[in-house]
Amino acid sequence: MATAAAPDRIPSVARGAAAVPGPRERAGDRLFRLGVAAFALLILALTAALAVMLAVESRGTWRSFGFSFLWSTEWDPIGGKFGALPFLYGTLVSSALALLIAVPLGVGSAIFLAELAPRRVSDAVSFAIELLAAVPSVILGLMGIFLLVPWVRAAEPFLTRWLGWLPLFRGAPYGIGLLAAGLILSLMILPYIAAISREVLLTVPRPLKEGLYALGATRWEVVRGVSLPYARSGILGAIFLALGRALGETMAVTMVIGNTPQISASLFSPAYTMSAVIANELAEASSPDHLSALVAIGLTLFGLTVVVNGLARLLIRRLEARG
Amino acid sequence: MNPLMMNARQPEDPAVPRPTEPYGEGVPLAHAVGERPVVMTIRNLRAGYAGGASVLKGVALDVRERAVTAIIGPSGCGKSTLIRCLNRMHEAVPRAWCEGDIHLGGRNVLHLDPVVLRREVGMVFQRPNPFPTMSVFENVAAGLVLNGERDRAKIAETVESSLRRAALWDEVKDKLASPGVGLSGGQQQRLCIARALAVRPRVLLMDEPCSALDPLATARIEELLVQLKEELTVVIVTHNMQQAARVSEYTVFMLMGELVESGPTQRLFTQPKDKRTEDYITGRFG
Numbered sequence: 001m002a003t004a005a006a007p008d009r010i011p012s013v014a015r016g017a018a019a020v021p022g023p024r025e026r027a028g029d030r031l032f033r034l035g036v037a038a039f040a041l042l043i044l045a046l047t048a049a050l051a052v053m054l055a056v057e058s059r060g061t062w063r064s065f066g067f068s069f070l071w072s073t074e075w076d077p078i079g080g081k082f083g084a085l086p087f088l089y090g091t092l093v094s095s096a097l098a099l100l101i102a103v104p105l106g107v108g109s110a111i112f113l114a115e116l117a118p119r120r121v122s123d124a125v126s127f128a129i130e131l132l133a134a135v136p137s138v139i140l141g142l143m144g145i146f147l148l149v150p151w152v153r154a155a156e157p158f159l160t161r162w163l164g165w166l167p168l169f170r171g172a173p174y175g176i177g178l179l180a181a182g183l184i185l186s187l188m189i190l191p192y193i194a195a196i197s198r199e200v201l202l203t204v205p206r207p208l209k210e211g212l213y214a215l216g217a218t219r220w221e222v223v224r225g226v227s228l229p230y231a232r233s234g235i236l237g238a239i240f241l242a243l244g245r246a247l248g249e250t251m252a253v254t255m256v257i258g259n260t261p262q263i264s265a266s267l268f269s270p271a272y273t274m275s276a277v278i279a280n281e282l283a284e285a286s287s288p289d290h291l292s293a294l295v296a297i298g299l300t301l302f303g304l305t306v307v308v309n310g311l312a313r314l315l316i317r318r319l320e321a322r323g
Numbered sequence: 324m325n326p327l328m329m330n331a332r333q334p335e336d337p338a339v340p341r342p343t344e345p346y347g348e349g350v351p352l353a354h355a356v357g358e359r360p361v362v363m364t365i366r367n368l369r370a371g372y373a374g375g376a377s378v379l380k381g382v383a384l385d386v387r388e389r390a391v392t393a394i395i396g397p398s399g400c401g402k403s404t405l406i407r408c409l410n411r412m413h414e415a416v417p418r419a420w421c422e423g424d425i426h427l428g429g430r431n432v433l434h435l436d437p438v439v440l441r442r443e444v445g446m447v448f449q450r451p452n453p454f455p456t457m458s459v460f461e462n463v464a465a466g467l468v469l470n471g472e473r474d475r476a477k478i479a480e481t482v483e484s485s486l487r488r489a490a491l492w493d494e495v496k497d498k499l500a501s502p503g504v505g506l507s508g509g510q511q512q513r514l515c516i517a518r519a520l521a522v523r524p525r526v527l528l529m530d531e532p533c534s535a536l537d538p539l540a541t542a543r544i545e546e547l548l549v550q551l552k553e554e555l556t557v558v559i560v561t562h563n564m565q566q567a568a569r570v571s572e573y574t575v576f577m578l579m580g581e582l583v584e585s586g587p588t589q590r591l592f593t594q595p596k597d598k599r600t601e602d603y604i605t606g607r608f609g
Contacts, residue, residue, distance in 0.1 A: 119417065211452040211515070213415055215466035215522055216442035225465065229456035 051302065058296035060289060069296060075261040077281070082293035084300055086261035090178065090271035091301070094253060095246040097182025097267070098189055103239055105186070106193025110235075113194070114201035115223055126198060133191035141255035144184040149175040149256055152183065156268050171266035174258065179267040181257035185249060189242035196241065200234030201227055233319045240312035247305055250275040274301040359387040359572075362526060362556050363409065363432075368423035370401075370408050372416075378404045380580040381423070386526070391548055391557040393571035393588065395564055397603070401580040402560045403449075406528045409558065410444040411437040427526070442470065445524035449531045451511030453503030453518075460499040462514055466522035481521055488554075489517035490547050509540025516547065527551065529559040533566065545570050564604060568592055576600045 061069055061082060072083025109129075113122040153175030163169040204227045212222045228235070250273075258270020259280060274297050285291045363386035371377035378401045386392055394402040407413040408421050411432065425432035432440055453462045463482040472478055482499075486492040491513040495506065503514055512532060519527055533541040548570045551557060561567050567574050568588060575585040576597075584591060584600045595601040602608055 205452075207448055207450060207452040208454065210412060210415065210446075211448065211454065211518075212465065212469075213437075214410065214412060214441055214446035214448075215469055215518065216438050216440075217469050218438055221469055225469075226454060229454075232456075 051299075054295055054299040054302055058292050058299050060292035061296035064289070069293075070300065073261075073263060075277075077285070077287070077290045077293075080287070080289055082289070082296075084274070084297050086263050087272055087274040087277050087297055088300065088304075089263045090181075090257065090261075091247055091273040091275070091304070093267075094178055094181040094185055094257065094271070094273060095243060097178065098185035098246045099239065099243060101182065101186035102190045102193055102242060106190050106238075106242075107197050107235060109194045110197030110201055111223055111227075113198045115219065115227060122198075126195060129191045129195050132187075133195065137188060137249060137252040138255075140184060140188055141252035144180060144252060144256040148183055149180050152177075152180045167265040168267050171264070171268040173268060174270065176256055176258040177266075177268050177270045178257065181253045181271070181273070182267070184252050184256055185246045188249060188252060189246050192242040192245060193235075193238050196238035197231070197235045200231040200238070203234075204230045233316045236316055236319065237312070240308065240316075243308060243312075244305055247308065248275055248301065250279050254280060274298075274304075359390055361385045362388040362427065364424070364426040365409075366424040366426075368405070368408060368421070368425060370404050370413055370419070370421040370423075373418040373420060378580055379408070379421075382577075382580075382582045384575060384582060384585055386556060386558060387573060388556050389552055389554070390572040391552050391559060391570050392573040392575060393567035394558065394560045394575045394577060395562075395567050395603075396577035396583075397608070398562075399579075400577040402575075402577050403530050405577065406446075406530055406558055406560055409526070409528055410441050410446050411435075412441075412446060442466075442522050443524055444526045444528060445519035445522065447512070447515050447519055447527065447529045447532045450535045451508055451515050453506070453511050453514050455502070455504045457503055458500050459495050459503050459506070459514060462503040463517045463521050465518060470522060482517075485517040485521040486514075488520050488551070489513045490543065490550075491517055507540070509536050509543060512536060512540065512544060513547065516544075516551075520551075524555065526556045526558065529557060531560050531562060534562060541566070564592075576603060578603070 065072065065082060069082060069084055070088070071085050072081075073085045074081045074083045075086060076082075109125075113125055117125070153173050156169075156173035156175070156179070159169045160171075160173070208226050208230065209222050212226045217225060253273050254276035257273060257276065259272050259276060260270040261272045261277070262269065264271070278294050278298055278301075281290070282294055285294055363384075365382060365384040365386070368379055368382040369377055370379040382401075382405060394405060396402050404413055409425060409432070411421070413419050413421050414437070421433065423433070427435075427440075427443065432444075454465060457465065460482055463485050464478050467478050467481055472481075483492060483496075486495060491510060494510060495514075498505075503511065506514060512535075516527075516532075533544050536544065545566065548557060548559070552572075559567075559571065571588045573585065574588040574591045576583045576591065576595075576599075578599055584595060584597045586596075591600065592604055595604060
């Protein structure tokens, strides 16, 4: 045991001197160690309990539908038919759309704030960005309904005219739908990407940047050649954190996505996400089958975030290994 | 006590450069060093940071071609700022300013595009700073790629010749694809020298290039300097007076932002004209 061996590690000269920690302090150390270990284990236990709870509560659904629950497109609580695919689709597509918009904007503004803007401007803008991250999502949802959706409705005919050869941009311009959900999500995750990427870019050592400047590089060449490669794993971490947030976001999305469990090739059509259907239907789920199916969707969402985070870890580790 | 006398090397050691003629006191600088043309002329150079005291208070200096000019002086005397003005790296620091005249081949450096200037005036830094995401090869090729070189054969050729000139080729030729940061400190610094040489600069600035290196690695860099000055001009900042005495033809002594004295190294170390130079090189302060 570590406690038994501890006295031997104290140099003999120091032993017995006043500076040697007394037995009581060592007991305190031990208490501290056990205490923090318990907290750490508690987190693990909570995560495991969460998974177990979801699995147990949704076992009815898995028993009756099996894995076909994941790729069945039918969602009919009254008829007792449950399939998760439309929700899976809505979650994945709205999150992907959000990343598509927020990554270039977020990384771009981080580059501006970290490399180009004067420090005072950079700090002020960063403060505003962090404020944006703190806005409750229901408020963003209100903004989505009153501002974003009318804009999207107005813009959709133009998108159809210019990009209508893609099935993505065809269909009736409701305003409400996947496109609006993707836009509101991108607004929500933009602060994460921008703020974290800026912090990471600020850690790029000055001598490295000067090394490339000294070879006759322009600012942009230094950003591309030194800063971004150095910061890439951190920026990727920021993107995955943002993706995690987008996958789970409920309130703002449900307010603008239209809440219709369907899979359509068009970004204009209403859709539904996993978190939104749980939040909307849980209170009204009267049959045990319906309840169980909602929990099964919860388990699917949980699994999806675990997979996304695992992939992120792998990718970041590989990038770091490459130096 | 004179650093030259303290030098452990024997006078006949070929690695110790000696000016070809003895320069006596009272000989005008321009005349005394007349055998080498001036490549850079610095006049009334002032520099500093906005809101702070100026670091350089009017420096005048002629940098001679194909020779090593060493800048010595105590910490904070402005020697690093001086060479960082020569490739306008000083101005890259927020709030820094620089004014005066620096002429390179008839052009005022302070009016040139820094990007163009830095391809002619290369720099090696205090700590080796190979690009961590690049291999040995990519580190040396970085400057060429910036210059728009796309011909792979030509890049490979220049990388090899630059590594040879930096006396590193034999040590890294089998690990060109491995990361540059995997080399030892001394190798990393020679890699940085190769990287600077690859864009064929006329002038190479070195800001205390050996301060992070062990004595053996330092000796290798010093040997390298003796070869490099055959083809280009080197300006080196050093804390180490023995190093200045060993590698340079000309020495500049700076103190508190002013250039106190400059001249052929031998003369400056044996017959300093200024009392402050004498005090410094005899170790009475600094």
